[in-house]
Amino acid sequence: MVNKSGFNSKEVCGYPLSIFFIVVNEFCERFSYYGMRAVLVLYFKYFLRWDDDLATSIYHTFVALCYLTPILGAIVADSWLGKFKTIIYLSIVYAIGQVAMAVSAIHDITDTDRDGTPNNMTFHVVLSMVGLFLIALGTGGIKPCVAAFGGDQFGDHQERQRRTFFSVFYLCINGGSLLSTIITPILRAQNCGIYSKQKCYSLAFGVPAALMVVALVVFIVGSGMYYKAKPEGNIMGDVCKCIGFAISNRYKHRSKQYPSREHWMDWAEDKYDKLLIAQIKMVLKVLFLYIPLPMFWTLFDQKGSRWTLQATTMDGNFGAIVIQPDQMQTVNPILILTLVPIMDSVIYPLIKKCGLNFTPLKRMTVGMFLAALAFVCAAVVQIEIDVSRKHLTYFNLTQFVNGMNKPVNVSTSEIFPFLIIIRATFFLQSGQLSCAFSRDFGFGSSYTFFIPSTLSLGSNCQESITGAEDIKPNSVHMALQVPQYFFITAGEVMFSVTGLEFSYSQAPSNMKAVLQAGWLLTVAIGNFIVLIVAEVAKLPKQWTEYVLFASLLLCVCIIFSIMAYFYTYIDPTEIEAKFRRNVGDDDDDKNDKQRKLEMEMMKRDLDRSDDEHYKGKQTKM
Numbered sequence: 356m357v358n359k360s361g362f363n364s365k366e367v368c369g370y371p372l373s374i375f376f377i378v379v380n381e382f383c384e385r386f387s388y389y390g391m392r393a394v395l396v397l398y399f400k401y402f403l404r405w406d407d408d409l410a411t412s413i414y415h416t417f418v419a420l421c422y423l424t425p426i427l428g429a430i431v432a433d434s435w436l437g438k439f440k441t442i443i444y445l446s447i448v449y450a451i452g453q454v455a456m457a458v459s460a461i462h463d464i465t466d467t468d469r470d471g472t473p474n475n476m477t478f479h480v481v482l483s484m485v486g487l488f489l490i491a492l493g494t495g496g497i498k499p500c501v502a503a504f505g506g507d508q509f510g511d512h513q514e515r516q517r518r519t520f521f522s523v524f525y526l527c528i529n530g531g532s533l534l535s536t537i538i539t540p541i542l543r544a545q546n547c548g549i550y551s552k553q554k555c556y557s558l559a560f561g562v563p564a565a566l567m568v569v570a571l572v573v574f575i576v577g578s579g580m581y582y583k584a585k586p587e588g589n590i591m592g593d594v595c596k597c598i599g600f601a602i603s604n605r606y607k608h609r610s611k612q613y614p615s616r617e618h619w620m621d622w623a624e625d626k627y628d629k630l631l632i633a634q635i636k637m638v639l640k641v642l643f644l645y646i647p648l649p650m651f652w653t654l655f656d657q658k659g660s661r662w663t664l665q666a667t668t669m670d671g672n673f674g675a676i677v678i679q680p681d682q683m684q685t686v687n688p689i690l691i692l693t694l695v696p697i698m699d700s701v702i703y704p705l706i707k708k709c710g711l712n713f714t715p716l717k718r719m720t721v722g723m724f725l726a727a728l729a730f731v732c733a734a735v736v737q738i739e740i741d742v743s744r745k746h747l748t749y750f751n752l753t754q755f756v757n758g759m760n761k762p763v764n765v766s767t768s769e770i771f772p773f774l775i776i777i778r779a780t781f782f783l784q785s786g787q788l789s790c791a792f793s794r795d796f797g798f799g800s801s802y803t804f805f806i807p808s809t810l811s812l813g814s815n816c817q818e819s820i821t822g823a824e825d826i827k828p829n830s831v832h833m834a835l836q837v838p839q840y841f842f843i844t845a846g847e848v849m850f851s852v853t854g855l856e857f858s859y860s861q862a863p864s865n866m867k868a869v870l871q872a873g874w875l876l877t878v879a880i881g882n883f884i885v886l887i888v889a890e891v892a893k894l895p896k897q898w899t900e901y902v903l904f905a906s907l908l909l910c911v912c913i914i915f916s917i918m919a920y921f922y923t924y925i926d927p928t929e930i931e932a933k934f935r936r937n938v939g940d941d942d943d944d945k946n947d948k949q950r951k952l953e954m955e956m957m958k959r960d961l962d963r964s965d966d967e968h969y970k971g972k973q974t975k976m
């Protein structure tokens with residue numbers, strides 16, 4: 356098959372073979388990203404021993420960085436390296452970052468006294484922060500490039516196949532995220548270590564690191580099959596220069612004696628193409644509409660922080676299996692994989708049949724409302740937890756009272772996770788004495804075990820050791836989080852999937868990537884808002900913070916619906932075609948204007964007071 360640029364690519368069932376490598380790459384990369392992210396907040400809390408607020412702040416700063424860097428990736432790819440090389444180089448940076456995270460979580464490295472806790476926490480903090488920075492640079496940098504690179508592989512006659520590719524691409528994102536959010540919490544819950552056994556964060560970060568290497572290798576293997584478009588020049592730079600010129604030109608002519616122009620961007624007409632100006636106007640119109648959107652992401656991304664911490668205070672016993680707090684996040688991709696097809700093939704057609712025009716902006720408004728509802732549910736669950744007063748910690752607190760007159764060494768291993776309850780086995784060692792006993796624990800419970808003075812060589816520890824329950828297990832069930840996950844995911848389908856499509860359809864042909872980066876920027880800003888609101892509000896009760904976020908989103912939702920009411924949908928291709936038809940006229944017009952501008956500048960230098968003459972010339976333009 357020969358694509359739009361004359362590139363001859365191999366095809367399978369009408370699809371370029373090269374997209375197979377891109378789709379697999381995306382699956383592995385999202386596995387790596389979401390797998391690492393799923394256990395991140397617990398790593399901060401239980402490994403680095405940060406409090407909930409610091410853990411939440413650093414988590415959201417990291418997520419925000421991940422969505423700020425797409426702009427950097429888009430600029431590097433468009434104006435310098437091209438998409439292929441940008442993906443390769445930034446994937447290497449990304450993989451190094453993941454490896455740094457895995458190494459930072461090996462407690463044995465600095466556990467000089469071999470008591471199970473790191474002795475040089477600074478080493479672990481610094482290494483993990485460097486790792487997170489590299490990951491943010493890598494994942495964000497490649498984000499706008501991979502999807503666009505996939506789109507580049509199709510010819511103009513393959514519109515349908517390209518649409519299918521983007522759907523499969525979105526499903527791969529959520530497939531990778533689903534699998535990793537199940538697997539990495541299981542790995543994290545294992546005990547591992549050389550000198551002492553601790554929760555295995557190094558493995559939970561190590562597997563995503565390996566998957567990122569696989570993603571890179573798969574992408575390189577496909578190298579010979581890709582169509583690699585040359586960098587088209589820095590469109591972002593051109594846009595910024597054109598906007599800058601319009602502002603400065605408007606400022607220079609701020610006096611009332613100059614005739615006003617229909618749009619402030621029209622002040623760039625003196626130097627720039629009418630087509631470019633029209634394209635920038637389209638982009639600005641959409642970007643203006645984006646202003647309230649970060650608030651949605653503010654709530655959405657708290658799934659990985661506040662909601663995961665909330666789950667640590669709940670009972671994860673689901674009968675046949677025990678769910679880890681960080682595994683609750685899998686509810687999101689599971690629901691995405693089911694809700695997207697249901698919405699597309701049942702709900703939206705049904706709404707259409709009822710005669711309602713459910714426009715993209717209306718869908719996004721409903722999506723915001725659903726996210727606010729999700730936080731109301733989270734607040735109700737939080738009140739339940741607070742009332743139950745059993746919210747110490749997910750991890751079992753165990754202490755031993757030694758009745759013997761010699762020291763006893765106690766170590767433990769837990770059998771995780773597909774058991775109805777957590778079964779912990781303790782190993783006791785004192786001189787010649789060595790025995791083991793097992794006990795079942797409920798989530799959040801705390802026990803004190805008594806080692807009797809009579810314990811000796813050959814004693815049956817299982818029978819001899821008695822225990823008392825200090826704190827009863829968490830009683831509020833994790834299933835109560837399902838409604839909040841349902842509403843936030845239904846909101847995501849209506850808001851995010853529609854928003855992506857809206858950003859693409861309303862963007863001019865050469866600025867699709869610019870608008871994608873703009874869309875991802877709303878995610879970054881949303882994560883910064885979490886930090887600001889949580890810091891400024893400093894609410895004593897967690898449920899009040901949830902209510903505050905729900906109320907803020909509700910207000911923003913009302914503002915957005917008003918803005919959306921005044922938005923008129925455009926067809927960028929039609930507008931561009933109109934300008935291109937007049938390209939000859941435009942060139943003449945531009946040269947004419949350029950000449951007039953130069954003359955005007957010269958004249959102004961000579962005689963600054965002669966404004967009437969200039970005014971006459973502008974009106975004629």
Ligand SMILES: CC(C)C[C@H](NC(=O)CN)C(=O)O
Pocket residue numbers: 385528529532687688691847851878
């Ligand atoms: C919509 C996110 C900003 C991007 C997307 N996430 C999901 O689909 C999560 N359900 C991603 O690309 O990771």
